[in-house]
Amino acid sequence: MKKFARLLALFAGIALLMGADTSELRYQNVGGKIMCSCGCGQMLLKCNHVGCPNSAKMIGQLRTQLAKTDNDEDVLQFFRNEWGVTMVVEPGHHGFELLAWILPFTGLGVGILLLIVVVRKWSLKPAPINPADAQLDPQLEAFRAQARKETEV
Amino acid sequence: MPLLGSFCLLFALALSAYSFVAGIIGFIRKDERGFRLAETARRAGIGSFVAVTGAALALIWAALNNDFSVAYILHHSNRALPTAYKLAALWSGQEGSLLFWAWLLTTYGFVLRLRHKTDRRLFASASMVLAGIQVFFLMLVNFVANPFGIMDRVALDGNGLNPLLQYPEMVIHPPMLYLGYVGFSVPFAFAMGALINRYPGEKWIHITRRWTMVTWLFLTCGICLGMHWAYAVLGWGGYWGWDPVENASLLPWLSGTAFLHSVMMQEKRGMMKMWNMWLIFTTFLLSILGTFLTRSGIVQSVHAFAQSSIGAWFDGFLVVVLVACIWAFVKYRGDLKSENKLESLVSRESSFLFNNLVLLAACFAVLSGTLFPILSEWVRGFKITVGAPFFNKVMLPIGLFLIFLTAVGPLLAWRNTSLGSIKRNFMYPAALSFGLGVLLVFLGVKPWQDLPYLYSWLAFVLCALVLFTVASEFLRGGNVLKGKLNTNLFGAMYHLTRRNMRRYGGYIVHVGIVLMVIGFAGQAFNLEKEQEMGQGDTLAIGHYKLVGQEYTQDDNANYESEAALLDVYKDGKQITRLNPEKRVFKASGGQPSTIVANHSTLIEDLYVIYEGRNPDTGHPIIKAFVNPLVAWVWIGWLVMVVGTGMALVPNAQAVKVPVPGSVAVAAMEKRGMAPVGAGR
Numbered sequence: 001m002k003k004f005a006r007l008l009a010l011f012a013g014i015a016l017l018m019g020a021d022t023s024e025l026r027y028q029n030v031g032g033k034i035m036c037s038c039g040c041g042q043m044l045l046k047c048n049h050v051g052c053p054n055s056a057k058m059i060g061q062l063r064t065q066l067a068k069t070d071n072d073e074d075v076l077q078f079f080r081n082e083w084g085v086t087m088v089v090e091p092g093h094h095g096f097e098l099l100a101w102i103l104p105f106t107g108l109g110v111g112i113l114l115l116i117v118v119v120r121k122w123s124l125k126p127a128p129i130n131p132a133d134a135q136l137d138p139q140l141e142a143f144r145a146q147a148r149k150e151t152e153v
Numbered sequence: 154m155p156l157l158g159s160f161c162l163l164f165a166l167a168l169s170a171y172s173f174v175a176g177i178i179g180f181i182r183k184d185e186r187g188f189r190l191a192e193t194a195r196r197a198g199i200g201s202f203v204a205v206t207g208a209a210l211a212l213i214w215a216a217l218n219n220d221f222s223v224a225y226i227l228h229h230s231n232r233a234l235p236t237a238y239k240l241a242a243l244w245s246g247q248e249g250s251l252l253f254w255a256w257l258l259t260t261y262g263f264v265l266r267l268r269h270k271t272d273r274r275l276f277a278s279a280s281m282v283l284a285g286i287q288v289f290f291l292m293l294v295n296f297v298a299n300p301f302g303i304m305d306r307v308a309l310d311g312n313g314l315n316p317l318l319q320y321p322e323m324v325i326h327p328p329m330l331y332l333g334y335v336g337f338s339v340p341f342a343f344a345m346g347a348l349i350n351r352y353p354g355e356k357w358i359h360i361t362r363r364w365t366m367v368t369w370l371f372l373t374c375g376i377c378l379g380m381h382w383a384y385a386v387l388g389w390g391g392y393w394g395w396d397p398v399e400n401a402s403l404l405p406w407l408s409g410t411a412f413l414h415s416v417m418m419q420e421k422r423g424m425m426k427m428w429n430m431w432l433i434f435t436t437f438l439l440s441i442l443g444t445f446l447t448r449s450g451i452v453q454s455v456h457a458f459a460q461s462s463i464g465a466w467f468d469g470f471l472v473v474v475l476v477a478c479i480w481a482f483v484k485y486r487g488d489l490k491s492e493n494k495l496e497s498l499v500s501r502e503s504s505f506l507f508n509n510l511v512l513l514a515a516c517f518a519v520l521s522g523t524l525f526p527i528l529s530e531w532v533r534g535f536k537i538t539v540g541a542p543f544f545n546k547v548m549l550p551i552g553l554f555l556i557f558l559t560a561v562g563p564l565l566a567w568r569n570t571s572l573g574s575i576k577r578n579f580m581y582p583a584a585l586s587f588g589l590g591v592l593l594v595f596l597g598v599k600p601w602q603d604l605p606y607l608y609s610w611l612a613f614v615l616c617a618l619v620l621f622t623v624a625s626e627f628l629r630g631g632n633v634l635k636g637k638l639n640t641n642l643f644g645a646m647y648h649l650t651r652r653n654m655r656r657y658g659g660y661i662v663h664v665g666i667v668l669m670v671i672g673f674a675g676q677a678f679n680l681e682k683e684q685e686m687g688q689g690d691t692l693a694i695g696h697y698k699l700v701g702q703e704y705t706q707d708d709n710a711n712y713e714s715e716a717a718l719l720d721v722y723k724d725g726k727q728i729t730r731l732n733p734e735k736r737v738f739k740a741s742g743g744q745p746s747t748i749v750a751n752h753s754t755l756i757e758d759l760y761v762i763y764e765g766r767n768p769d770t771g772h773p774i775i776k777a778f779v780n781p782l783v784a785w786v787w788i789g790w791l792v793m794v795v796g797t798g799m800a801l802v803p804n805a806q807a808v809k810v811p812v813p814g815s816v817a818v819a820a821m822e823k824r825g826m827a828p829v830g831a832g833r
Contacts, residue, residue, distance in 0.1 A: 024604045033542045034774025043541075044388045091525070097537060100525045104518030104547045111510045111517075119503070121496055 023066075025133045030072050031062055037083050056082070155223050155301040158211030162252075162295050164202035165259070169287040171755035172197040176281030180349070191277040191363050194807030196282050196377035199532045201287060209256045212249060212300050221311050224302040225249055230309040233710035233739075237324050238314050244327045245318050246461070248300035253328070254444065255290040257335040260659040262287065266337060271360065278346030279339070288340055289820045297463055316712070316738040320386050326378035330402055333372025334440040335622050337405060339364045340412075341437035344430055348481050351488045352471035358416050358429070363801055365416075369409050370797045376402050377790040388762040390681060390778040394788065395544040397452035403445035404516055408436040411512035418505050421567060423492030427482070428509070430489060434478040438517075441471055451527060483540035497569040502791055511558060515551045522547065550607050551614060556670060559663050560618040563626055576630075582621035591615040605677035612674035616667040622662045658800030665796055668789030675757075677780030683764070685772040686717070695779040697759050698722040700729075704773050713737040714748075717773055721752060728752070733763035733775070757781040 028045065029120050036047040044062070047055045055119045061082070065075040091097035172194045175212070178192030188406055212225070216239045223228045229242045229249065244250040262283045269276040294300065340361040347357035379399065384392035389425055393399060412432040418425045449464030463550040495502055522544055526536040564570075564578045587613075595615055600610035631646035638648055650657040682694045694701075703718040717733040731750035738744055745765075751760040757779055764774040 007292040010299065019311075029603075029605075035538065035540070042389060046391075074598075083201055086536060087539045088536045090542040090546075091539060096529065096533060099528075100537070100539060100543065104514070104551075105526070107517035107521065108510075108514040111514055113507060113512055119498065119506075132783075 026072070027062070027066060030066060030075050032086055033076060034058065034062065034079050035087050035089055037087050043089070064132070154209050154214050154218075154220065155303060156390060157297070158208045159301045160214075161204045162299070162301070165201045165208065165255070166288065166291040166295050168197045168201040168204060169259075169284050169291055172284035173281060173288055176277065176284055180278060180281060189617065191281075194278065194284070195269060198259075198284055198287075199293075201284075202259040205252075205259045205291070208251060208294075208301075209243065212243055212252060213240060214490070221309070222304055222307045222351050223300075227299045227304060227308055227311045227522055229311070229314055231313040231711075232312075232363075234314055234319075235711075237321075238319055239326045241318065241327075242314060243416035244331070245314055246300075248294065248298040248302075250288060250327070251298050251448070252294050252300050252332075253337060254331060255287065255294055257328075257331055258283065258287055258290060258338060259456065261335060261339050265342075272356065275343065275346050275352065275357065275360070277580050278350055279342040281344045282342035283338060286342075291467075295412050297466060312778040313738060316736065316744045317386060319711075319738070319746065320382060322378050322385070326375060326382055328375075328485065329371050329378055330375030333368055333375050333402075334405065334444060336364065336368025336371055336438050337409060337433075337440045339368070340433050344443050345431045345477075345481060348430060348485045348488070349559060351485060355416075355420050355423075358419060362416070362471045364800055365409070365413060366797060369406070369413060370794065372402065372406050372409065373790070373793055373797070377787070381787065384760075384783070385749050385751070386747060387675060388749055390679070390760055390762075390776075391781060395522075396399065396540045397523050398443075399449050400544075401441060401446040403519055404439040404523075405436050405443060407512050407516040408432060408439055409515075411509045412436055414505050414512075414546045415509050418502055422502060424495075424502065426489040426491060427486060430482065431478075432509075434482075438471060438474060438478075439520075441467065441474065445471070446523070459485055464587060474531045499565065499568075499570045499572070499575065500708075501562065501565045501567045504558060504565050508555070508558050508562060511555045515548060515555070517543070518547045518551060544710045550672070553611050553810070554610065556612070556615040556619060556667070559666065560615065563660065563663075564622055575737070578625065579622070581627055582618055585621050586614050586617035589617045603677075609674040609677040612670055616671050616674070619663060619667045623664055626660060627657070648805070650799070654802045654804050655800045658796050658798070658802070661792050661796030661799055665789045665791070665793030666793055668785045670789075672782045672784070672786030672789060675780065675785070680779040681776065683774065683776040685767055685770060686719075687772050692775060692777055694759075694777045695757075696723050697777070697779065698725075699731075699761065699775065701773070701775070710739075712738045712746075713772075714750075715763065715765070717775060719750075719761065719775070721759060730758075731761050733761045735763050735765055745789070753784050755782075755784050758783045758833075 031045040032043060034044040036042050036044045036052065036055045037058065038047070038052045040047055040052065044055060046057055058079075061078070062075070067077050069075060073093065076090070076092070079091070080088050091100040093101065168716065175190045175194035179187045179189075179194060180192070181187070212223075214220075215223045215226045216230050217234050217236065219226070219230070225248050226242065226247055230239055231244045234242075236799065243383055244253045263278065265276065265283065266280050269280070297342055314445070343357040343361045343364075376399075379402070380392040383394070410444060412429065413661075414524075415425050419429050440460045445464065445467035449467060451464055493507075498501070522539045524804060525539045529535065529537040560581070564575060566574070579789040590610065590613070593610060597608060598610050598613070600607040627646050627649070628642070631642050633643055633645075634647040634649050638645060640648070680695050682692060684690075684692050686699070688701050689696055690701045698721075700722065701717065702720055705716050705718070707714045707716070714734050714736045716732055719731045719733070721729045721731055729752050731752060733750040734748035736746045736748060738746065747762050749764075750761045752761075758781075760778040760780055762776050764776055766773055
């Protein structure tokens with residue numbers, strides 16, 4: 001256990017020392033959530049439309065906004081206000097748009113609840129036991145276990 | 154010929170309607186006359202296949218002979234179009250693809266109706282359900298989207314095929330996808346037939362097991378071919394964009410995968426009968442929903458056809474099918490009681506339950522994200538865009554959990570597994586995959602740096618866990634058989650696989666999935682660069698340096714093109730020459746299409762596109778991507794095909810258990826047990 005803790009501490013140390021420049025990653029992440037508004041139907045940073053009238057301006061605005069604030073949601077909100085709500089391909093985290101985020105996990109939650117109900121129902125009503133099984137011969141049980149094991153192969 | 158086609162479609166509708174109505178009467182009567190009526194229904198169903206085949210051939214004939222008096226051919230073909238793409242015109246437009254749907258459905262029905270001797274009652278009911286579905290699609294092609302509409306004047310040439318579809322994979326991608334979509338009608342029809350006939354057992358599952366697996370395989374191939382087409386043609390450097398129509402194909406795939414897993418519970422333990430019934434109902438409904446999303450134009454998509462009135466028909470059909478499913482389930486659910494209960498939470502059964510839960514959660518997440526723009530339009534009056542960032546955020550954790558279950562599930566035994574056994578089986582794979590995770594950190598995968606890196610690292614570790622557990626399963630089984638068969642380990646593993654093709658084929662499919670996920674995980678490390686490049690200019694990206702050698706132009710009957718010739722150097726040494734191209738198709742009003750140049754290795758792809766010339770400087774613009782591990786996506790797909798093929802092959806022989814016969818039989822009979830694993 002001590003060895004494991006030391007190993008973890010070592011990794012944590014390495015992690016802190018390594019660090020990373022995250023500004024480019026942030027540009028890619030936030031830029032990957034905005035669509036080009038010229039009608040090409042592509043993401044802003046993927047727009048390969050030669051002579052696109054909007055992408056250069058939008059990319060410039062993206063860089064300016066990223067420099068202005070540390071909050072990515074503010075940057076996305078700027079693009080919603082400036083270019084229209086449909087230009088940001090990730091729903092917001094407030095109001096009606098929040099529903100888009102809640103729905104998938106609600107589905108998962110309801111599924112887990114149902115699963116718990118089903119499993120509880122099953123465990124409350126165990127499978128009927130054959131009365132003959134009540135007096136089991138240990139040798140017979142051993143053979144059964146062996147049969148079970150070998151038919152699994 | 155168009156007249157013949159129209160007549161064939163009308164005749165097919167009449168035959169299908171007869172097959173459906175006579176099938177219902179035959180089912181209700183249950184006497185000798187009813188039986189004879191059901192037989193006529195079966196023959197009418199076979200006749201409908203012949204009629205729809207005639208209509209499809211008439212449309213192909215019109216395409217091959219440039220009959221531009223037919224509106225559909227005028228809009229989707231032209232004289233200069235290569236012959237293979239003229240054939241593809243059959244499914245490149247709304248009307249033709251609906252005819253193709255109907256033809257595939259009647260073809261499946263034809264095979265089913267020929268094999269009726271297996272179980273006349275069940276097959277008659279399944280044939281009746283299929284006939285009902287046929288009626289719907291034939292009504293569409295007769296009255297709403299007729300492919301044989303005639304033009305007032307005959308044009309000299311057609312408008313041509315969509316340039317994006319003029320690619321070899323596009324000739325096979327839609328048929329594969331359709332074979333998958335349509336194929337789920339067959340297990341659905343059998344499930345419905347078994348339910349209304351009060352079949353107590355798993356007969357319908359045994360009959361449809363291969364149908365379902367083949368259908369699932371077609372859908373898998375259709376999706377993967379579509380991914381490869383997107384990668385090779387759309388020129389944005391990726392292969393999956395969470396486009397609504399892509400999502401539509403994923404939905405039945407996810408629920409179909411859940412079905413393929415959970416039917417094993419019913420086959421082996423007589424459990425989850427209601428669940429399986431609803432899974433196949435849902436899969437069929439999602440197939441129809443997928444077709445609806447593609448055809449109606451209700452969602453914005455690169456695949457969607459124009460807005461049309463066809464959506465209302467699909468809405469109606471979905472409601473009718475859902476009502477029929479609910480009615481049959483409520484009326485006959487008494488026959489779907491489980492024969493066994495879950496004995497332990499740590500068992501194969503519970504792993505299947507979790508697997509089903511996660512697959513359906515993934516399905517629901519994709520469905521809710523895909524339909525959310527429509528919901529937002531109803532509520533707020535405009536469509537909120539839900540794109541790749543949303544789906545990546547929601548789906549990645551779910552997908553990773555699924556990979557974890559793929560690793561753990563096979564290690565658990567049916568009924569009950571002891572903790573000691575889990576420890577024993579899980580220890581080495583877990584230690585090895587953790588070791589790999591550490592190694593990856595030292596190789597530069599820094600999970601703490603950003604969320605995509607964390608997901609990638611987790612994906613690599615979990616994929617390794619699956620690979621190690623699958624390998625340990627083969628090794629453990631091989632070691633047991635090695636001594637018994639007096640052979641070496643590889644020979645023993647071969648015999649092991651031949652004795653239970655379904656189980657070990659399934660493991661190979663898991664390996665294929667894992668290889669694909671390794672390919673997906675590489676996306677976190679993609680690089681891209683765009684610049685103007687004249688002759689002799691260089692573009693450096695990753696280890697590569699591209700040097701512009703020549704820029705050419707070409708002109709043929711079908712399209713004009715511009716292309717670049719680029720020498721590629723890696724670490725100072727020339728490795729290849731790439732030729733990215735941009736084509737402008739004449740018949741489609743100057744619509745451009747990208748021909749990507751890709752240098753693919755097992756480690757990474759160098760993916761180069763020619764974007765055109767800068768209107769200001771006149772210089773060509775080249776965009777290059779370095780996409781790590783993409784080749785594993787396609788390798789994984791091929792491994793999945795091999796694995797599914799293996800699972801379809803019958804077992805070589807049953808395992809002879811070396812337990813004194815009378816004792817083993819007595820023990821099993823007392824508990825009502827049946828052998829599990831090999832031999833089943």
